[in-house]
Amino acid sequence: MRNVLVLSMLILTLSGCKSLVEKGHNLFQAGMYTQSAEYYEQALQEDPHDIEAQKGLLQARNKILDKGLIDVRMLRLGGNPTGAAIKLESLLRNQIAWQIEPFGPIANTQTEEIDYATLWLKQRAAQLGQSKFPDQFRYFEHRYAFLISNAQLHSLFTTYRAALQNKAHAQCTRMSTKTTNERFYLRQFTEKYCMAWDLPQELAVITQDPTRYSSIKLTPRFRVNLHRTSRQANSLKTASSELKQIFRESLWYNPVGKNTFKLKFDANLEHTRKAKLVNRHTHFTLVEEKQSKANPSDTLDVEVKKAFRYPVTEFTEQFSVNAKYEGIIAQQQIEFSIDDSQTHYTQSHQADFPQLNIKPIKATFLDVDSKLDKQLTTLQQDFKSQLERVWIDTHCNGLIGAQYGEYILRCGKIAPDNQFVNSWFQKQFGLNYQEMATLYAL
Incomplete structure (x- = not known):
């Protein structure tokens, strides 16, 4: 309650400030780096050549990275390597977007945390490489793309490709045999899936959907x-x-x-x-x-x-x-x-x-x-x-279990959090609907 009151008082104080840059300075001094960066960004939208706003934004973003790396370390030391990797991945993505190169203590901390994350990535890759679901590995590579690149693990991960390809081929073949003339969503998904794994299929041309x-x-x-x-x-x-x-x-x-x-x-x-x-x-x-x-x-x-x-x-x-x-x-x-x-x-x-x-x-x-x-x-x-x-x-409440996933895919389009949709995807691919949608643009 006290924090909310302090924040409210600070916002009221800021409302009387003369400029966006000044508001950014005040928030920066209060340790609210993300909020201060937003004001600097607004100031630069109005005047891209504002030197004070440029300097303020750079300082705020460096503080965001510094604080973020502390969060990464606390997650790792707290026994949550997955959370630490997710946070570190987001920081690396921000660095690219912001065009910031860390230096000094920040760079040293980041290098150290990437080293710890590299060990976790290798262990996780080895586990997923043995999974019966090849898409789990594919999503793993997508989710930690920047971290994997920084850790230079691409060549190591290629050793899992052959086994993953074989499993994906079996999945692709199984899906292809289920694509009938009435399973239009399943057919589209099958085409995307097989193509993504370099396994193009000759499927019947869709002519008409009576639904x-x-x-x-x-x-x-x-x-x-x-x-x-x-x-x-x-x-x-x-x-x-x-x-x-x-x-x-x-x-x-x-x-x-x-x-x-x-x-x-x-x-x-x-x-x-x-x-x-x-x-x-x-x-x-x-x-x-x-x-x-x-x-x-x-x-x-x-x-x-x-x-x-x-x-x-x-x-x-x-x-x-x-x-x-x-x-x-x-x-x-x-x-x-x-x-x-x-x-x-x-x-x-x-x-x-x-x-x-x-x-x-x-x-x-x-x-x-x-x-x-x-x-x-x-x-x-x-x-x-x-x-x-x-x-x-039509597609979620009545026929969701019918036609080998056709209605699952139709339902997922509008109800991605549906319990039956996600349980089907978990059973078939080891991922939920949103994760598969990220990989295959469902």
């Missing part, structure tokens, strides 16, 4: 009543195009899809504005001097009632939009509707009488464009969510 759609037929029906020609008149047409695009970007669309997805889009849009000119008046009292009737040579102060009249234009706006889409995909009905309406009153006039607190007024009309865009965005977001929901219902 997906190669096109969308959208039937719009709009009823529009607007008080004037404006951007609103085209908003519904734009929404129609965006619904089509959302579908084409979904997993349901594929050029080899057999079907055409039919979607109805009905919308009523009304925005009227009526103006009425009215005369208003405000009574007030003035004190005027008038001649006394009793004594014409004298004057008297007399209160005189008067009225200030001025024209006012009153506006009444009526806005309403209701829209609905509906269609059937994978034998499931999807639909959603929006409904919004509002009556708005405003007025304007040019009268100016400060003594009566009457000043000119400009009418404030509804921001119909924003209201309409907000509603249509909600409809589009729901359309995307519904497409994803039906995909999950």
Whole structure:
């Protein structure tokens, strides 16, 4: 709690600083090197030639590396060589990205930790080289690519290639025998897998997928009543195009899809504005001097009632939009509707009488464009969510165990953390879905 309070106070202090560089300096002095680097980077985005920001960023990044290497050492000494290797790998990647060459004590510490990591890498490689899953070794090389390069272990690791290749060949052959005309995702995965292991396969050409759609037929029906020609008149047409695009970007669309997805889009849009000119008046009292009737040579102060009249234009706006889409995909009905309406009153006039607190007024009309865009965005977001929901219902909840991984791969596209997806990948390849996706762009 105390740390949070200190951080909050520091942020409040920084908010009053004059420049991004000064904020970076203050954070650096507080030992918050990552945050200070972010401010220096922002300063350099505004002025790439800012010398103070350049120096500050270099110092902050060196401190990040120094602190990171301390973390590496603590992880190693704490009996967590895997965590130490992961942290060291990230530091090496940052050095390349930042174009920093460590020097002095930092360089010495890094060299020492790379030596310790090298021993662990060799041991881990020997273990994975004996595994029945060749992809574990492949992912190991990917995950620690910079560390392996620094440790110059590539030539040593080539000794495992022949055995790994044989295991991958068996896996590739097994997958190839399972790729039928209806297993499109499995076929794509098999092609990538075998090619990555230099084992290209002659697989049957995909012709048609009866579970997906190669096109969308959208039937719009709009009823529009607007008080004037404006951007609103085209908003519904734009929404129609965006619904089509959302579908084409979904997993349901594929050029080899057999079907055409039919979607109805009905919308009523009304925005009227009526103006009425009215005369208003405000009574007030003035004190005027008038001649006394009793004594014409004298004057008297007399209160005189008067009225200030001025024209006012009153506006009444009526806005309403209701829209609905509906269609059937994978034998499931999807639909959603929006409904919004509002009556708005405003007025304007040019009268100016400060003594009566009457000043000119400009009418404030509804921001119909924003209201309409907000509603249509909600409809589009729901359309995307519904497409994803039906995909999950179809490929994750019902048939996930069918067709030797076809539905596992389909489900993984949208639910990579699904328990069944990951258990299948662990059983087949010794890695989870995300790790395999990293290797083979699933």
